[in-house]
Amino acid sequence: MEPAQRQRNVQWRSPQGISIQAPIPVKPHPRHRIALYSHDTMGLGHKRRNLLIAQTLQRSALPLDILLISGMGDGNEGLATAGIDCLSLPALKKNRDGSYRARHLALPLREIIGLRSQLILNAVQQFQPDVFIVDNVPRGAERELDPSLEYIRKQPQMHCILGLRDVLDDPAAVRRDWQRADNETAIRRYYDAVWIYGDPQVYDLRQEYDFSPEVIAKMVTLGYFNQCDRLQYLGQPWQETLKAWDLPARFVLGAVGGGQDGETLAIAFAQIPFTADLPGVLLTGPFMPESVRQTLGAIAQHNPHLTTLPYCPEPTILMAAAERVIAMGGYNTTCEILSFQKPALIIPRVKPRQEQWLRATRLKQLGLVDVLHPHQVNPQNLAAWLHCDPQLPKGNLDLNLQATQQLPLLLGQLLKTSTCFTAQAS
DSSP states (O other), X not given: OOOOOOEEEEEEEOTTSOEEEEEEEOOOSSOEEEEEEEOOOSSSHHHHHHHHHXXXXXXXXXXXXXXEEESOSSOOTTHHHHTOEEEEOOOEEEOTTSOEEESSSOOOHHHHHHHHHHHHHHHHHHHOOSEEEEESOTTOXXXXXHHHHHHHXXXXXXXXXEEEESOOXXXXXXXXXXXXXXXXXXXHHHOSEEEEESOTTTOOHHXXXXXXXXXXXXXXXXXXXXXXXXXXXXSSOHHHHHHHHTOOSSOEEEEOTTSTTOHHHHHHHXXXXXXXXXXXXXXOXXXXXXXHHHHHHHHHTTOTTEEEESOOSOTHHHHHHOSEEEEOOOHHHHHHHHHHTOOEEEOOOOSSOSHHHHHHHHHHHTTSOEEOOGGGOOHHHHHHHHHSXXXXXXXXXXXXXXXXXXXXXXXXXHHHHHHHHHHHHO
């Protein structure tokens, strides 16, 4: 018979001065607990990456309970089926200048950050994760993770992992922003490892950003995520979903991420004179302003071979079926293009960060995609690209798409080490 579950009290004073005393359960069970955090202030990219990580780990042989802590309520389809729970934080929105504000609540920034920070800390204290995996922002949005990171640091059985995409921003901007946030100190103090979701053949952030030797020593390259893996988590074969949507057998896909800043590309794509032989399908995204949707609807009335979709729970389905792709250059979209080896024209975002532009231009140099600067986006240039013979990505580069295979291996090694340490210390 297992011993009765014991409890101990932990007292914490939040940055806003609120004193909290919470009973913390001591886990007697053999399953490991994993918590994933993403701040999710612009689009669904961070959450979709964490969702794929969670699904991959849940399908592995590791006995895991997984909690997804997200700054976005959208995109929760399929979580319950996969056995993954999600805690949605009050939403933040990133402005065009890179600053944050509350997306829905009429709260000042300081108050909503305090609320989010407290919710994250309470979740960590009660869930007691063995591993806490943070996406992209070492201290969270506006340092909202600081209380949780400090708490985890004092629990010897807990580990912290930082996951970074291949490109963060222009090197000068990264050095400035990371110094301001004191991110390297946070990595040295709180994190056991830094997982890089990319291939150094494309962009080696260890060299580009002049990180300290102590931080570089914690970095491990996993490769890009093979987005084909997403299709195995669908409730039915993706071909059946396409039939239910009554989409054409062949089409050009236009994708603008979440849609909040994809107006120019979406309108230009909608004005391409598509034909019955190769029609267009435009995915506008859940955050596209209603005024832009109305404009697109008016354009579509005069473009009979264009279909517009406001939202798709799993856009990878469209990528798998598309003949060619015209899209913005978000990390997940780019990984989908590379995974399915689609002829693609990428129009990267250049504000508030250069991340998409840097990644896209490196991939163009390697012969994997075509790139058009956003200032050159118009229906004529997009149509001209479509009229060229499709160039499949060059096969002379062995691109690393092994992130989903590496995740369970690295996590298993960490949990095994942790178990051995706990057994010796007990």
